[in-house]
Amino acid sequence: MNKHSILLITYGHFEKNFLEQVAVDVSNEFQCRIDIEESHIELSEFYDSTRRQYDGNKLLEEIDSMFLSPDIKKIGIFRVDLFIPILTFIFGQAILNGNSGIASLYRLRNEHYGMPQDEELLISRLKKIIIHELGHTFGLLHCHNPTCVMLSSTYVEDIDQKTQKLCTKCKKLVD
Amino acid sequence: MVANISILIVDDEESVRDSLFNWFIEDGYQVDRAENAKQALSILESKDFDIILADIKMPGMDGLEMHRRIKAFNKNSIVIIMTAFASVSTAVQALKDGAYDYITKPFDPDDLSHLIRNAANQIALVSENESLKRKVVALENVEDLIGRSKPMIKVLKEVERVAQSNSPVIITGESGTGKELIARAVHSNSQRKFFPLVSVHCGALTESLLESELFGHEKGAFTGAMFNRKGRFEMADGGTIFLDEIATISTKMQIELLRVLETKKFVRVGGNKEIESDFRVICATNKDLKKMVNNGTFREDLFYRLNVVNIHIPPLRDRIEDIPLLVDYFITKYCTSMSRGIISIDKAVLHRLETYPFPGNVRELENMIERAIVVGNGKEIRKKDLPFEEDSITNHTESLEDLEKKYILQILSKYDWNISRSAKVLKVDRVTLYNKIKKYDLKRKKK
Numbered sequence: 001m002n003k004h005s006i007l008l009i010t011y012g013h014f015e016k017n018f019l020e021q022v023a024v025d026v027s028n029e030f031q032c033r034i035d036i037e038e039s040h041i042e043l044s045e046f047y048d049s050t051r052r053q054y055d056g057n058k059l060l061e062e063i064d065s066m067f068l069s070p071d072i073k074k075i076g077i078f079r080v081d082l083f084i085p086i087l088t089f090i091f092g093q094a095i096l097n098g099n100s101g102i103a104s105l106y107r108l109r110n111e112h113y114g115m116p117q118d119e120e121l122l123i124s125r126l127k128k129i130i131i132h133e134l135g136h137t138f139g140l141l142h143c144h145n146p147t148c149v150m151l152s153s154t155y156v157e158d159i160d161q162k163t164q165k166l167c168t169k170c171k172k173l174v175d
Numbered sequence: 176m177v178a179n180i181s182i183l184i185v186d187d188e189e190s191v192r193d194s195l196f197n198w199f200i201e202d203g204y205q206v207d208r209a210e211n212a213k214q215a216l217s218i219l220e221s222k223d224f225d226i227i228l229a230d231i232k233m234p235g236m237d238g239l240e241m242h243r244r245i246k247a248f249n250k251n252s253i254v255i256i257m258t259a260f261a262s263v264s265t266a267v268q269a270l271k272d273g274a275y276d277y278i279t280k281p282f283d284p285d286d287l288s289h290l291i292r293n294a295a296n297q298i299a300l301v302s303e304n305e306s307l308k309r310k311v312v313a314l315e316n317v318e319d320l321i322g323r324s325k326p327m328i329k330v331l332k333e334v335e336r337v338a339q340s341n342s343p344v345i346i347t348g349e350s351g352t353g354k355e356l357i358a359r360a361v362h363s364n365s366q367r368k369f370f371p372l373v374s375v376h377c378g379a380l381t382e383s384l385l386e387s388e389l390f391g392h393e394k395g396a397f398t399g400a401m402f403n404r405k406g407r408f409e410m411a412d413g414g415t416i417f418l419d420e421i422a423t424i425s426t427k428m429q430i431e432l433l434r435v436l437e438t439k440k441f442v443r444v445g446g447n448k449e450i451e452s453d454f455r456v457i458c459a460t461n462k463d464l465k466k467m468v469n470n471g472t473f474r475e476d477l478f479y480r481l482n483v484v485n486i487h488i489p490p491l492r493d494r495i496e497d498i499p500l501l502v503d504y505f506i507t508k509y510c511t512s513m514s515r516g517i518i519s520i521d522k523a524v525l526h527r528l529e530t531y532p533f534p535g536n537v538r539e540l541e542n543m544i545e546r547a548i549v550v551g552n553g554k555e556i557r558k559k560d561l562p563f564e565e566d567s568i569t570n571h572t573e574s575l576e577d578l579e580k581k582y583i584l585q586i587l588s589k590y591d592w593n594i595s596r597s598a599k600v601l602k603v604d605r606v607t608l609y610n611k612i613k614k615y616d617l618k619r620k621k622k
Contacts, residue, residue: 051281057190086194088283096200141203152202154285 004071005033006134009063011041012079018123025127025164029149030134030174043080056082056090056102064100073137075130078104091153094133096141101133108156125156128164135166138174143167180295181205181223185215185241186230186257191280195228198287212236216244220394221403224252225298226275226291231258231265239269246273248402251301253294257282306369320356321504324494330357330486337484338364343436345421345481346459348488351538354459355419357486361457362415370414373407373454378420382428387444389432396445408441411454421481422462422473433477456481491533491540498529501537505544506556513548520556527558580615583608592619 006026010019023034041062046054063076075094082090082104091108094101108125110118131149143150148167153159166174182204184195192208199206207224209215211233219227227245231238242254253275258265266277275294278286320331337344338361346354355374362372380388387396391406407416424432435441440451458481467473491498502520510517533539547560573581583601590596598608611617 057194083281084194085188085190086198086281087287088281090284093197096197136201142201152288154283154288 003032004030004073005035006030007068007072007074008034008036008077008130009039009066009074010036010077011039011043014038014077014079021123022127022130026130026134029131029164029166030138039076048083051083053081053083053089054078056084056093060093060095060100060102063102064095064098068099070099072099073134074100075133076100076102077126077130078102079106080104081106091159092129092133094136096136097139098137101130101137103129103133108159113156121160124164125159128153128159128162131164131166135170135174140166140170140173143170145169179205180225180298181207182226182228182291183207183209183215183218183224184228185209185212185233185238186228187211187233188230191230199291202291204291212238212241212244215241219245219249223249223403226294227252227254229254229256231256231269239265239272242269242272242274253297255290255294306371320353320360321500322494322497323500324496326489326494327497330488331360333484333486334360335364337361337486339366340484341455342483343455343481344457344484344486345464346457346486346488347464348459348461349490349534349536350461351536352488352490353537354461354488355417357488358415358417358457358459361486362417362455365415365455367414367455371411372415372417373411374417374419375407376419378423382425385424385428386431389435390441390443391446391450392444393446396443400445403443406441406443408435408452408454409450412452413454415455415457418456418458420460421458422460422464422467426474429474429477433474433480436477436480491536495529498540499525501540502528502544505541506548509545509548515548515553518548518551518554518556521558524556524558524561527561527563531563576615579611580617583611583615584617587612587617587619 008019008023008026019036023036027034043054046058046062048055059076059078059082063074066074068074082092082102084090084093089107090104092101092103103126105122105126106112108122108129110116110121128149132153135150140150142152145151145167146161147163147165148170149162149164150166150170151158151162153162182199184192184199184206185208186192186195187210189210192210196206196208207218207222209218212229213235215227215229227242229238229241233241236244238256238258242256245252245254254273255276255278256266256269256274257278257280259280269277275297276290278290322328322331334357344358344361346357348354358374359372362368375385375388377385383397387400387404387406389406389408391404391409392400394400394403431441436456439453440449442449464473464478464482468475468478491501502525506520507517528540528543535542543561544556546562547556551557551560583597586597586600590600594605594608598605601608603611
């Protein structure tokens with residue numbers, strides 16, 4: 001069992017069942033305890049009216065400023081569209097070798113791309129983003145193995161191509 | 176491959192620098208940041224980057240001007256211009272100045288990813304192209320190895336055998352026997368053949384120049400060191416370094432060389448960063464290194480470090496059966512390069528070449544043939560096209576004693592019978608010269 005534990009912090013409404021499904025697979029991948037916590041912040045403070053998106057860097061800073069034990073990795077889960085100044089959007093981001101990350105399901109929804117709603121696919125994509133960002137907090141870089149969850153994904157089809165699992169090489173690095 | 180690609184981000188906005196830095200770090204690139212053009216140029220003085228991502232609008236010097244300055248001293252860097260104020264004219268200007276591409280902020284993650292991946296592929300292609308070009312040149316030159324004589328076949332078999340290992344090789348042989356060609360053949364037949372063969376003629380450089388040539392130097396290390404420069408050991412990474420005339424290097428350089436050969440690590444002149452390079456060393460000399468070790472002019476430890484495999488190339492006079500082959504080869508080579516029809520050689524001339532001792536070995540023969548083609552009639556190489564002096568050596572009726580007598584008399588006359596000077600030229604002591612004068616009954620002609 002990993003000495004770390006993971007805290008999934010949700011901002012906005014998420015179905016309990018939905019979060020539990022995510023927690024099971026994240027726990028399996030990192031072999032550590034997962035806690036889920038619902039939180040509230042004033043998101044308008046992070047809104048950029050010019051871009052009509054939410055600032056991912058500031059949200060990450062906010063999550064990271066929460067004082068918790070250094071053995072706890074925190075991932076903020078959002079429903080809003082995230083950006084960083086240099087990129088048009090992000091699915092998520094994390095502090096490499098740090099304790100915090102963020103993920104959003106805004107651009108993971110099929111409806112965003114004019115496709116029919118698919119809840120199962122949405123959960124699968126979110127799990128991959130969360131595991132990917134957590135991987136960075138454990139010091140993992142992008143992996144070139146096409147099935148590894150640490151493969152860099154710049155659009156949703158990319159996320160669908162890879163599995164939600166770490167490849168043997170990345171797994172070893174986490175262990 | 177990604178781990179070897181270095182990226183410099185130049186932007187006056189901290190959030191942009193940090194975002195890009197984190198993005199590239201997660202991809203495994205080596206990344207550095209600069210907040211303006213001045214700082215970037217200063218970083219580039221001490222370190223080379225493969226890709227430079229530069230903002231176009233910055234306080235002070237703008238991205239376009241910085242790009243022009245970078246290109247002035249490093250043509251190989253890929254510069255990508257980025258801006259929040261897209262305009263066709265600036266994009267055209269950037270591309271005209273040789274920028275790799277132009278990208279407008281904010282970037283689509285996929286566009287950025289593709290752009291950098293394409294730039295990395297271009298870097299890999301350029302590097303592969305250079306390495307292949309070097310390989311083609313090396314293979315072309317190896318064709319110059321001509322010989323069917325027993326001693327030469329033995330050398331070629333040795334080349335084939337040692338090429339497979341990574342051991343240091345010393346190639347010995349008289350001047351002009353083709354030591355560098357053998358070094359090339361060893362390299363071209365080894366697993367390092369896709370990497371460079373870097374040659375250094377140690378005898379042609381002073382101690383300080385050789386040090387900077389081998390190890391490289393940092394900017395300002397000495398007067399005239401305007402830029403950072405890679406040394407030959409660094410350039411030979413993955414390949415082979417050929418040190419010609421190794422016997423001429425100073426004692427200080429011998430110590431430095433021994434250390435580098437043992438650790439494969441070194442520091443550039445004026446630098447403090449240790450550089451590692453994976454090279455194979457091949458040396459050549461026309462001197463007797465063992466004798467130099469005994470005399471104390473060559474370090475014993477370095478000798479044993481280098482002398483793992485020794486290939487000795489026989490002089491041309493010991494493989495006269497190769498002379499017709501070499502003559503044919505050089506005739507074809509020079510007639511082709513001078514766009515002339517292939518000419519023949521008179522049989523008597525060929526026989527004359529076979530009896531000539533060739534003190535300058537194959538190089539002398541090659542020069543003779545080239546000269547004969549230039550000055551000849553364009554049909555056949557005749558005796559008068561070759562630079563032989565019709566001296567006493569051509570007269571086969573004279574004995575060794577006759578020749579010695581004639582030569583001593585010639586030298587004595589030249590130096591007006593000054594015994595000390597003549598003895599010095601003849602490299603004998605005065606007593607020996609007196610004995611020879613007495614023996615041959617040599618007498619000074621009265622004026």
